[in-house]
Structure formats: structure tokens, C-alpha cells
Amino acid sequence: MTRSPSLKRPLIVYPLVFHFVTLLVSFSILIAVALRIDSGGPYTDERIIPIIADAVERDAAGGLSVVMTWDLADLRTEAPDLWFVAEDDQGERVVFGTVPEHYASLLGRLSDLSYAQLRGRVAPYELAAVIRRETTEIGTLTILGHGALSELGFMVVFATNTIILPIFALLTLTSLLVTPWIVRRSLAGVSRIAREAEEIDADSRGRRLSETYVPQEIAPLVRAVNDALSRLDDGYERQRRFIASASHELRTPIAVLASKVDTAESRAVRALALDVQRLATMTEQLLDLHRLENNRQEMAFELAAVGRRVVADLAPLVIASGGSISLDVVDSETCTGDAAALERVLMNLVQNAMDHGGTNIVVRVLGTAFEVEDDGPGIPPHERERVFEPFHRLRPRATGTGLGLNLVREVMDQHGGKVEIRDAPGGGTVFRVDLGGV
Incomplete structure (x- = not known):
């Protein structure tokens, strides 16, 4: 037996698969474009800024000094060429390591800056640096520093895991829950007319399927079914009138025939009495069926x-x-x-x-x-x-x-x-x- 096709596959499964593929392709293109845009080489990981800020303190005269904390020591071990400059809004600063001369003009004016990511063009990328403002216990500091280097690819993957993947998961969950609900709600009228059709039988003639709640695409089918029911009702009514009329018309000739058979002198003719009685009984039973529906x-x-x-x-x-x-x-x-x-x-x-x-x-x-x-x-x-x-x-x-x-x-x-x-x-x-x- 051939299984009837279901609307759930084209209305739910196929759109969901298309949405998932579209999202995957879109995210892949986004990542590829982000990687392609990068032309500046590696950059300084800005996670060095909080470590540097914790290592800067004020001396008795109000100036800035560097204390070798455990985190700073680990950072220096990881990046031996570590250097940085920390400057407050009053112009006090402290220098750690060897600051490239390219940044000499920035010293004393770092507080005018708030954010920057600087990269070197050639290895070993000593000019790669980051500028950030950091609020500490001794005030707000603007820090220019160079430390461990990172590639943009790592940041793109990190951003994908922390931002894009949750969005993808949310869209997936929404599609799985919302799409079937929308489809079921849209096809609720179809279920309704299906229940109406189940209640139609030979004893409920004149009933029609409701066209009010069905989608426009299915309304022509409902109208066609209603037209077919109308034709069936008309045919049934014509047949009923024919049977009733024929039964009425047959009563008189059968009665005449029965009378002639009863009074016939021929034995062969009188032998037809049983068959004539069967005709009379059948006629009355057909009329009984007619009266059941109308009287x-x-x-x-x-x-x-x-x-x-x-x-x-x-x-x-x-x-x-x-x-x-x-x-x-x-x-x-x-x-x-x-x-x-x-x-x-x-x-x-x-x-x-x-x-x-x-x-x-x-x-x-x-x-x-x-x-x-x-x-x-x-x-x-x-x-x-x-x-x-x-x-x-x-x-x-x-x-x-x-x-x-x-x-x-x-x-x-x-x-x-x-x-x-x-x-x-x-x-x-x-x-x-x-x-x-x-």
C-alpha cells in the first residue's frame, strides 16, 4: 500500500534544514571574511593590561612605581621582551622594559588616548602594542604595553564560540519550537474540516464542509468537495423521488393483476398469485422506506x-x-x-x-x-x-x-x-x- 505524502516534511523539515544550512554557510563566510580582512599580523593580547595595572603602585611622593607581582613575573617569563608604560591623568608615569623609540612621542600624552591596537609589520613584531585605560585603586591609568602575541584567527574562533554559536543554538531552538507551532496553527482549519467530513454520512445529507477556517490554498479543494456533495444529494433526491413515484404507480397495476390472477380459471395463471404477492410486498416495503425519511x-x-x-x-x-x-x-x-x-x-x-x-x-x-x-x-x-x-x-x-x-x-x-x-x-x-x- 502506497503511503500518502505528509505536509510536515515540506512545511517543517525542509525549511528547518534550509535554515540550518543557510546559517552555517553565513557563519562560515563571516569567519572567512574576518580572517581575510586581517592584514596587520599578530597583535598584543590585551589581557596583559589588568596584570600591569595591579603591579603599578604610588610611592610616598605620589609618583608611580612597579612592583614585581607573581602575575607580572609569570607574564615576563612568557614574554621576555615585555615592556609597558603606565601613566595617570596628572602626567605621572612609570616605564618598564625598553620602550621602542617609535612611541617616544606618546609619552606624557597617553591620557589623551583610551583605546588602540598597534601592530608591527615585520618580525619579531616588537612594535605590536595595546593601549587601554584601566581603573585601579590608585586612580585611572592609561597603559601602553607590549607582551605575548596572538593571531587574529584565535580571536575569530573565540568570538565564534562565545557569540555566534549561542546565537546559532538560539535560532535552532526557536525554529524547532516555533516552526511546527506555526504550521499546526496554519493547518488547524484542515483538521477541523476533516472532523466535519467524518461526521457526514447517508443520514446527514445537506451538510457541507466549512470554508471559513481553511487556508486559501486549500479552499478550492473544500469547495470542490462541497460541490461533489451537492451533486450526490441531488442524485440521491432524484433517485428517491423515482423510487417513491414508481412504487406509487405500481400499486394500482399490481392490485389489478392480483385480482385477475385470483379470479382466473386457469390453474397456471392462479399459480402466479405468490409472485404477484411478492411484487405487492416489495412495493409496500419501498414505500415504507420512503415514508421513513419523509413522514x-x-x-x-x-x-x-x-x-x-x-x-x-x-x-x-x-x-x-x-x-x-x-x-x-x-x-x-x-x-x-x-x-x-x-x-x-x-x-x-x-x-x-x-x-x-x-x-x-x-x-x-x-x-x-x-x-x-x-x-x-x-x-x-x-x-x-x-x-x-x-x-x-x-x-x-x-x-x-x-x-x-x-x-x-x-x-x-x-x-x-x-x-x-x-x-x-x-x-x-x-x-x-x-x-x-x-
Whole structure:
């Protein structure tokens, strides 16, 4: 079986993959451009500034001096060519190491600067230096220093790990959570019309799918389905009118035919009486189906009273065929529905028991349900649903129309009840009709 394509893949998975690839390519290009821009060689790592600031103190005269702290000693070991100048805003300064003569003009004016990154063009890059202002316990110092060198590539990788990667992770998380939510919200109307479509059946004609909440791209499909439902309703209505009209028109010629057959002198013609009766019964049952949909009359009635009328009417026919019929009222409750239609249901079940069952028939009333039990050969389990289909016959017979049990199912569907077939305790069949809360 071919699996139906899902909208989740093109609407969620594919956009997410595209977003991730775009972000990766964009970050890669950003890193490459940053590396390409760099043309100044290595630079002094500005992490030397706090170490230098901690090593600068004031002497008794207010001047600046350098104290060899452990961190400064480690920094000098790491960078033997370490040098720096620390200057306060009053012009006091202290020099450590050998300051290149290129920066001589800056001495005494460092406080005018706040930030700079200076690089040398040739190895060993002794001119690479950094300028920063640092606030300390002895005041604000402007420091010009040279120490351990770093490459720009390291800083780019560092920036990627500390800035770009968290942004990438945040965008990824947002896409995973927000995109599916947006798609589900956009397709909520589709789920709604799917539920509406599940509720449409043969008994809910005239219903249409709502076009209000579906996306514009799916609205043409919904309109096409609604148009198809309209055509089906029209076709069903034409068929229903045809069956009703044909049944009405057939009643008169069948009655005339039955009269002529009954009064015929030829034995062969009189032998057609059974077939004519089948035609008359089929016509009445088709009219019953028509009346179920158009002339249903709701009323309160006692199920036991319906059982008594049916048994009284059919007892002579059962006895004439060599059988017996009895009524057992275990419990009777007041029901609401079409009493005439339910009476026809019971008559059809008794007639079915006479034609296909045994010789002994029991009609049993059980509150809002009734049973018709016979002692015939029974109905195989695999046939118990098919016997309710129109014109389906379990065994070929000259009697019956093939519509009786179908009429029973239609009436029960109209009343919201159900009909079941069970095995009789002593062999045979039990048809149980349950009206439930009807």
C-alpha cells in the first residue's frame, strides 16, 4: 500500500534544514571574511593590561612605581621582551622594559588616548602594542604595553564560540519550537474540516464542509468537495423521488393483476398469485422506506402493545403454516418513536422467522428492547451482517422480497437503535432489537 505524502516534511523539515544550512554557510563566510580582512599580523593580547595595572603602585611622593607581582613575573617569563608604560591623568608615569623609540612621542600624552591596537609589520613584531585605560585603586591609568602575541584567527574562533554559536543554538531552538507551532496553527482549519467530513454520512445529507477556517490554498479543494456533495444529494433526491413515484404507480397495476390472477380459471395463471404477492410486498416495503425519511411520526407508545398487535395479526398465518407463535412480556417501558415503523419492524422479523426459521416463534419484550426467536437452522456468524443488505438471500427461496431485514436496519438507524443477531439457546436464531434511550 502506497503511503500518502505528509505536509510536515515540506512545511517543517525542509525549511528547518534550509535554515540550518543557510546559517552555517553565513557563519562560515563571516569567519572567512574576518580572517581575510586581517592584514596587520599578530597583535598584543590585551589581557596583559589588568596584570600591569595591579603591579603599578604610588610611592610616598605620589609618583608611580612597579612592583614585581607573581602575575607580572609569570607574564615576563612568557614574554621576555615585555615592556609597558603606565601613566595617570596628572602626567605621572612609570616605564618598564625598553620602550621602542617609535612611541617616544606618546609619552606624557597617553591620557589623551583610551583605546588602540598597534601592530608591527615585520618580525619579531616588537612594535605590536595595546593601549587601554584601566581603573585601579590608585586612580585611572592609561597603559601602553607590549607582551605575548596572538593571531587574529584565535580571536575569530573565540568570538565564534562565545557569540555566534549561542546565537546559532538560539535560532535552532526557536525554529524547532516555533516552526511546527506555526504550521499546526496554519493547518488547524484542515483538521477541523476533516472532523466535519467524518461526521457526514447517508443520514446527514445537506451538510457541507466549512470554508471559513481553511487556508486559501486549500479552499478550492473544500469547495470542490462541497460541490461533489451537492451533486450526490441531488442524485440521491432524484433517485428517491423515482423510487417513491414508481412504487406509487405500481400499486394500482399490481392490485389489478392480483385480482385477475385470483379470479382466473386457469390453474397456471392462479399459480402466479405468490409472485404477484411478492411484487405487492416489495412495493409496500419501498414505500415504507420512503415514508421513513419523509413522514416519520414521533409519539410515545408501549412496546408490549406493539408486540400484542403484531402477534395477534400474524398468529393465523403462523398457525396456518403449521407453526406456533407466543408473546413473552418480561418488562415493558414507554418508548418514543414511530410506532407504525417499529410495528413493521416486528412484522418483518416474524415473517422472516416464518420463511427461514423453524416452526416455533417467540416474541419477547424486554423493557426498551424486543427479541424474535425461532428454532430454525440459524444464521452463520459470517453472514449476520450481509443479511441486512438489500436483496441478499441466505438461501434461494421462492418467497420473500429481500428487503425485509434491510427495512429493519433502516428503521433502527432512523431511531438511533441497533439490531443484533444471536444464537438461540436451543438452536435457531434470535433477532434482538434495542431501542436504547429512544
